[in-house]
Amino acid sequence: MSRCAEALAEALPRAEHAPPAKHVPTKPATFEDLGLHPPIVAALRTAFPNIIHPTETQARFIPAILTGKDVLLKDETGSGKSFGLVVALLNKPRVKSQEKGGKPHITSLVLVPHRDLAHQLYHWIQKMAVASLVHPPPSMASVAQVLVRDGVTHLTEGLRSLRQTPPHILIGTPQAIMDLYKEDPEALQLHHLSSVVVDEVDYLIETVPNKDPKKSFHKSFVKASRKLLAHPGVTRQLLDIIYARRKEMNERRRDEPGVTQHLRRTGKSDSQTFSTSPQLIFSSATLRSHLNNYLFDESGWLNKDYLVKVKGSRKPAEPKRSAEQYPHDGLGGNGVLHSVLLVSDEQIRNIEEAVPPPSVLENGDLQPISADTLFAPSANAEPAENDPELARKYAGTPTPFNPNMLEAVATAFALDVPSVALLVLPGNSPVRRAVYELREMGVNAQELDLLTDEKGRAHLLRGGATAQDNPTLLVATLATTRGLDLPELSHVFILGIPEGPKINGRTVDAYVHIAGRVGRFGRGGKVITVVEKQKDAETVEEGEGEGRRVVTEGSKMVRILNTIQERPVQFEHFD
Numbered sequence: 356m357s358r359c360a361e362a363l364a365e366a367l368p369r370a371e372h373a374p375p376a377k378h379v380p381t382k383p384a385t386f387e388d389l390g391l392h393p394p395i396v397a398a399l400r401t402a403f404p405n406i407i408h409p410t411e412t413q414a415r416f417i418p419a420i421l422t423g424k425d426v427l428l429k430d431e432t433g434s435g436k437s438f439g440l441v442v443a444l445l446n447k448p449r450v451k452s453q454e455k456g457g458k459p460h461i462t463s464l465v466l467v468p469h470r471d472l473a474h475q476l477y478h479w480i481q482k483m484a485v486a487s488l489v490h491p492p493p494s495m496a497s498v499a500q501v502l503v504r505d506g507v508t509h510l511t512e513g514l515r516s517l518r519q520t521p522p523h524i525l526i527g528t529p530q531a532i533m534d535l536y537k538e539d540p541e542a543l544q545l546h547h548l549s550s551v552v553v554d555e556v557d558y559l560i561e562t563v564p565n566k567d568p569k570k571s572f573h574k575s576f577v578k579a580s581r582k583l584l585a586h587p588g589v590t591r592q593l594l595d596i597i598y599a600r601r602k603e604m605n606e607r608r609r610d611e612p613g614v615t616q617h618l619r620r621t622g623k624s625d626s627q628t629f630s631t632s633p634q635l636i637f638s639s640a641t642l643r644s645h646l647n648n649y650l651f652d653e654s655g656w657l658n659k660d661y662l663v664k665v666k667g668s669r670k671p672a673e674p675k676r677s678a679e680q681y682p683h684d685g686l687g688g689n690g691v692l693h694s695v696l697l698v699s700d701e702q703i704r705n706i707e708e709a710v711p712p713p714s715v716l717e718n719g720d721l722q723p724i725s726a727d728t729l730f731a732p733s734a735n736a737e738p739a740e741n742d743p744e745l746a747r748k749y750a751g752t753p754t755p756f757n758p759n760m761l762e763a764v765a766t767a768f769a770l771d772v773p774s775v776a777l778l779v780l781p782g783n784s785p786v787r788r789a790v791y792e793l794r795e796m797g798v799n800a801q802e803l804d805l806l807t808d809e810k811g812r813a814h815l816l817r818g819g820a821t822a823q824d825n826p827t828l829l830v831a832t833l834a835t836t837r838g839l840d841l842p843e844l845s846h847v848f849i850l851g852i853p854e855g856p857k858i859n860g861r862t863v864d865a866y867v868h869i870a871g872r873v874g875r876f877g878r879g880g881k882v883i884t885v886v887e888k889q890k891d892a893e894t895v896e897e898g899e900g901e902g903r904r905v906v907t908e909g910s911k912m913v914r915i916l917n918t919i920q921e922r923p924v925q926f927e928h929f930d
């Protein structure tokens with residue numbers, strides 16, 4: 356290990372000296388109160404001067420992590436979960452080799468669903484490492500590394516780098532980590548890990564909700580459960596490898612209920628088995644009860660004797676109400692406005708249920724820019740042009756997108772977005788093709804790619820949204836936007852109902868995550884879902900007698916918003 360990395364590692368506290376969790380005082384806690392080591396807090400303050408106090412949720416889970424507990428963490432999008440996790444992991448003591456002069460081991464493994472999120476966490480760590488008081492600054496390879504699938508480079512350069520300099524924190528997608536494990540299990544040294552974090556756990560570990568055996572849809576539950584058994588997913592497989600001993604012990608505890616007491620009576624204990632495995636942290640804004648139950652009762656991975664559940668308290672679940680019963684003035688709880696646009700060949704309009712927008716927007720950044728200003732040619736604007744090769748390629752093939760819907764996005768974007776917006780396409784949509792179509796409409800559209808694209812990475816750095824000459828529309832799918840934090844973002848456009856037309860918990864969660872890209876830390880924002888206005892012949896009816904109602908794409912969106920206690924607001928540029 357390099358001298359500077361050694362120095363940073365030395366600056367970290369020893370495990371046995373980790374300060375105890377403190378009670379959260381009534382005045383805002385400081386990061387030092389949580390037990391974070393002063394050099395880490397100093398680096399945090401220098402790198403992120405706007406971050407002054409820990410959030411409520413950080414004040415609860417950071418001490419738990421520092422004391423080695425397993426954590427089940429659930430709080431709303433933008434509450435600082437991922438950021439707090441990174442800070443806590445940086446603070447953990449480095450796992451050193453037992454051999455004299457041996458290389459240190461990887462201390463923490465962070466599993467994330469996609470490479471852009473891996474890159475974002477790395478970027479936060481890099482900023483803090485650069486700002487640390489250790490001189491010269493530590494080599495980044497010894498502090499953190501990213502391992503994501505990228506052709507085979509993760510198995511060549513990635514593996515070489517891990518062998519050469521095992522990092523304090525390894526961030527990767529489960530597939531890439533599994534590839535590497537199969538190639539060379541020793542490179543990861545999984546048995547030496549001190550912590551494992553699974554961020555966006557509900558995306559990485561699939562579970563099926565338990566259904567009443569008497570109900571007709573019980574069959575589909577059985578089918579889905581069988582499918583899951585046959586294809587458990589890579590994250591489960593990885594955790595089964597890392598926590599094989601815990602799993603065995605938990606199973607033994609379940610099958611032989613008195614085993615723990617028996618061991619204690621005979622002077623032995625099974626707690627050693629649990630504490631020699633790395634602490635395990637699961638995090639997400641949406642952790643449904645079936646997943647929670649699976650993780651807690653069935654998985655066998657957790658140390659239930661030493662575990663905390665941290666659940667956000669900002670928005671308690673309320674009994675279901677109809678849209679009219681919501682008292683608020685249309686401005687969402689966290690300053691976010693939710694709109695739904697219905698698009699047909701003839702027009703773009705708001706859904707009927709939408710209420711007028713609040714007269715004064717709280718966030719000055721969101722004041723719409725006039726169309727004249729936007730469409731005026733600007734000296735600095737760099738129009739995003741399509742590659743002629745692409746034009747040739749796409750010219751002969753029909754677009755997979757409804758042009759009216761893309762046009763609605765392009766128009767709304769031009770009329771209202773001051774700086775940066777995100778367009779989320781349905782899963783499996785060809786992102787490049789959407790970018791092409793939007794550019795043909797004159798939109799400065801870019802594929803969201805934080806890892807390989809310098810322009811993309813720049814979006815992680817900038818602060819709040821200020822009007823730009825040529826606003827950017829970043830284009831992505833749900834799979835690549837989970838957990839991302841783009842400080843400039845003021846608008847999110849969603850093409851169609853997220854996760855398909857069926858309205859269930861999954862659809863609602865998908866909407867929550869997409870919408871959660873704005874409204875972070877009081878920055879406000881707008882979420883505009885664009886759906887197709889069905890022709891009368893295409894509409895479906897539900898229910899009987901007085902309860903009979905026509906189900907449209909618009910009414911489905913109202914249902915989703917109702918579930919999350921938000922009310923649709925008119926997008927003011929359309930009727």
Ligand SMILES: Nc1ncnc2c1ncn2[C@@H]1O[C@H](COP(=O)(O)OP(=O)(O)OP(=O)(O)O)[C@@H](O)[C@H]1O
Binds near residue numbers: 430840
């Ligand atoms: N204590 C804090 N004070 C102010 N800002 C913070 C604080 N902690 C984190 N942030 C900022 O808040 C933003 C959101 O943080 P983060 O991505 O960790 O949220 P999250 O809860 O993980 O969201 P999601 O559920 O969408 O993944 C980031 O820009 C981060 O820099």
